[in-house]
Amino acid sequence: MPNxxxxxxxxxxxxxxxxAGGEWTEEIGRARLAETEEDTKALEQEAAHDVDAxxxxxxxxxxxxxxxxxxxPLSVRERIRAAHRTTLTKDWYDVPL
Amino acid sequence: xxxxxxxxxxxxxxxxxxxxxxxxxxxSGQLTEDEFKPLRLRNGLYLQLHAYMLRIAIPYGxxxxxxxxxxxxxxxxxxxxYGHFTTRQNLQFNWVKLVDIPDVLAALAxxxxxxxxxxxxxxxxxxxxxxxxxxxxxxxxxRPWCEILRQWSTLHPEFSWLPRKFKxxxxxxxxDRAAIAFHDIGLKIVRGPDGENGFRVLVxxxxxxxxxxxxxxxxxxxxxxxxxxxxxxxxxxxxxGRRDNIHKARIKILVNKLGIDAFREAVEADWEAxxxxxxxxxxxxxxxxxxxxxxxxxxxxxxxxxxxDQRRAADPIFANxxxxxxxxxxxxxxxxxxxxxxxxxxxxxxxxxxxxxxVADLAERFxxxxxxxxxxxxxxxxxxxxxxxVAIYDILVENGLATGNHDLLGDMxxxxxxxxxxxxxxxxxxxxxxxxxxxxxxxxxxxxxxxRLNMSGCINACGHHHSGNIGILGVDKKGTExxxxxxxxxxxxxAAIGTxxxxxxxxxxxxxxxxxxxxxxxxxxxxxxxxxxTWRRVGAQPFKEALYAAR
Numbered sequence: 001m002p003n004x005x006x007x008x009x010x011x012x013x014x015x016x017x018x019x020a021g022g023e024w025t026e027e028i029g030r031a032r033l034a035e036t037e038e039d040t041k042a043l044e045q046e047a048a049h050d051v052d053a054x055x056x057x058x059x060x061x062x063x064x065x066x067x068x069x070x071x072x073p074l075s076v077r078e079r080i081r082a083a084h085r086t087t088l089t090k091d092w093y094d095v096p097l
Numbered sequence: 098x099x100x101x102x103x104x105x106x107x108x109x110x111x112x113x114x115x116x117x118x119x120x121x122x123x124x125s126g127q128l129t130e131d132e133f134k135p136l137r138l139r140n141g142l143y144l145q146l147h148a149y150m151l152r153i154a155i156p157y158g159x160x161x162x163x164x165x166x167x168x169x170x171x172x173x174x175x176x177x178x179y180g181h182f183t184t185r186q187n188l189q190f191n192w193v194k195l196v197d198i199p200d201v202l203a204a205l206a207x208x209x210x211x212x213x214x215x216x217x218x219x220x221x222x223x224x225x226x227x228x229x230x231x232x233x234x235x236x237x238x239x240r241p242w243c244e245i246l247r248q249w250s251t252l253h254p255e256f257s258w259l260p261r262k263f264k265x266x267x268x269x270x271x272x273d274r275a276a277i278a279f280h281d282i283g284l285k286i287v288r289g290p291d292g293e294n295g296f297r298v299l300v301x302x303x304x305x306x307x308x309x310x311x312x313x314x315x316x317x318x319x320x321x322x323x324x325x326x327x328x329x330x331x332x333x334x335x336x337x338g339r340r341d342n343i344h345k346a347r348i349k350i351l352v353n354k355l356g357i358d359a360f361r362e363a364v365e366a367d368w369e370a371x372x373x374x375x376x377x378x379x380x381x382x383x384x385x386x387x388x389x390x391x392x393x394x395x396x397x398x399x400x401x402x403x404x405x406d407q408r409r410a411a412d413p414i415f416a417n418x419x420x421x422x423x424x425x426x427x428x429x430x431x432x433x434x435x436x437x438x439x440x441x442x443x444x445x446x447x448x449x450x451x452x453x454x455x456v457a458d459l460a461e462r463f464x465x466x467x468x469x470x471x472x473x474x475x476x477x478x479x480x481x482x483x484x485x486x487v488a489i490y491d492i493l494v495e496n497g498l499a500t501g502n503h504d505l506l507g508d509m510x511x512x513x514x515x516x517x518x519x520x521x522x523x524x525x526x527x528x529x530x531x532x533x534x535x536x537x538x539x540x541x542x543x544x545x546x547x548x549r550l551n552m553s554g555c556i557n558a559c560g561h562h563h564s565g566n567i568g569i570l571g572v573d574k575k576g577t578e579x580x581x582x583x584x585x586x587x588x589x590x591x592a593a594i595g596t597x598x599x600x601x602x603x604x605x606x607x608x609x610x611x612x613x614x615x616x617x618x619x620x621x622x623x624x625x626x627x628x629x630x631t632w633r634r635v636g637a638q639p640f641k642e643a644l645y646a647a648r
Contacts, residue, residue, distance in 0.1 A: 008144055010123075010124070011124070011194060011196045012148060012194035013144055013194070014147065014148055015146075015147055015148075054123075054124065075576060076524070076576075076578060077146070080146065080515060080524075081146055081147065084147060085147075085516065086192070
């Protein structure tokens with residue numbers, strides 16, 4: 001399965017994914033996919049550089065599935081991170097994840 | 098309530114300036130994350146699942162209208178318009194930006210609040226009975242002692258790097274409403290042999306992966322020895338507590354390894370040898386702190402209120418709220434009102450900035466300028482004239498804060514779980530909401546009677562699942578959220594840890610499992626037994642049969 005690189009942005013902690021052109025995006029759908037172990041390591045190196053550059057913290061790679069062009073983060077934890085959800089709203093009865 | 102003196106103001110301002118500098122050094126690259134992390138944690142700043150989380154101490158749960166309004170402002174200006182009241186009488190903001198933290202801390206300092214020691218291996222926010230100074234079963238107000246402990250423990254040089262975090266709770270009433278037996282040290286104010294008040298001291302209680310009920314280390318400690326005796330407990334813990342294994346580092350592990358008698362001997366020996374008579378608080382300082390907690394000047398009023406009686410007779414929803422959310426005050430003609438943050442459909446313990454401002458207004462108008470937060474995640478108005486209760490209720494109704502479920506099934510404790518927390522293994526908020534929906538009917542909750550349902554999204558037990566009459570623990574089993582149910586826990590006097598009833602349930606099956614447990618209890622109940630009474634009489638078997646026989 002492909003991997004994407006995720007992290008939290010340093011200045012506000014928001015969940016981000018490494019995208020094309022070295023950009024960090026909040027949308028998992030725009031994350032760069034690493035199809036091989038080698039690709040994943042290359043992305044991790046790029047991310048490590050951005051840790052040093054104080055763009056992001058808490059970097060790690062994670063497996064995803066791609067179905068019909070949609071990126072699925074697989075675990076409940078990563079689906080929640082990708083959704084950037086908030087819980088104040090009344091009747092926020094949960095949608096199944 | 099306590100007010101900062103010049104020293105307190107200067108101390109907190111200096112701390113804000115210090116952390117501002119540390120944030121700037123982090124952002125400019127002079128500090129790495131590894132270097133910065135212990136500094137931010139010392140100031141209550143965590144990096145959670147979605148964002149930074151800031152934990153603000155609400156000392157012993159007491160809030161002024163000014164403080165509530167400032168928290169509302171902070172939520173609106175620097176977060177997403179709401180905060181989460183926790184089981185430690187703290188408030189957490191879930192979406193603050195690192196770059197804004199110095200401004201947030203400065204805003205907190207303006208209203209005599211801070212985040213110091215809301216994380217780290219030190220003495221945390223000292224918690225108390227939320228009815229302190231108002232309860233009609235109280236022997237003595239515990240809040241001055243909480244404040245004394247707070248001042249003593251803040252940046253205490255010997256106890257800033259303990260083996261693990263350290264939590265103290267104090268109750269001064271007959272009924273334990275502060276879960277003192279589940280704290281590292283639990284203190285209960287009791288009458289001593291010579292008629293003077295002092296402390297019954299429990300030690301080694303706690304939740305987490307290895308729960309223990311605190312054990313009595315002293316049946317009676319004269320008040321003047323509180324600080325020196327607690328110093329001796331902490332010194333023995335600091336010396337012998339484990340530092341090699343984070344899961345075995347709390348004082349509960351040490352107390353239970355040594356046995357309470359050997360632990361007591363070590364503490365008493367240290368106390369005799371070192372500080373027994375030396376370091377306790379000077380009398381004038383004790384008096385100074387006590388003076389801030391003088392009871393409000395409440396002239397006794399008639400106990401009955403005609404308008405209230407009429408409303409009760411005519412309005413069953415009001416009558417239900419009145420029965421559960423309004424408690425008698427120590428002064429005749431006054432009451433304490435619990436403002437439920439457990440309206441079905443909302444996240445337990447979450448309060449919007451508007452709700453905080455509303456409670457601030459109510460506290461100012463009706464409750465002598467004081468509000469409280471309890472560890473079961475609700476707000477309270479401690480000193481209300483009973484004749485004002487109807488007016489307060491009508492305002493709460495307009496604002497969706499009049500759910501009459503205090504200490505009933507709907508009044509669930511619920512940690513943030515996997516929706517926010519980096520440590521969580523499973524979600525707790527959606528499960529709480531589904532259970533709340535299922536038991537939404539106030540008549541059904543009334544029929545069930547007093548029931549504490551507590552839920553945690555991981556073994557760290559922030560949601561106090563071990564002490565729930567019904568406890569739910571979310572675990573991760575091969576990538577699937579699974580929920581273990583325990584029964585028979587009790588946070589009050591005669592405290593007990595719940596018993597795991599059997600194999601766990603998938604998320605969608607939890608509400609039905611709770612329903613089955615409740616129906617089993619109702620079928621087994623005799624007379625006016627509470628859930629806990631029935632559990633203690635019939636044991637696990639009927640519940641196991643009902644839950645698992647068909648499996």
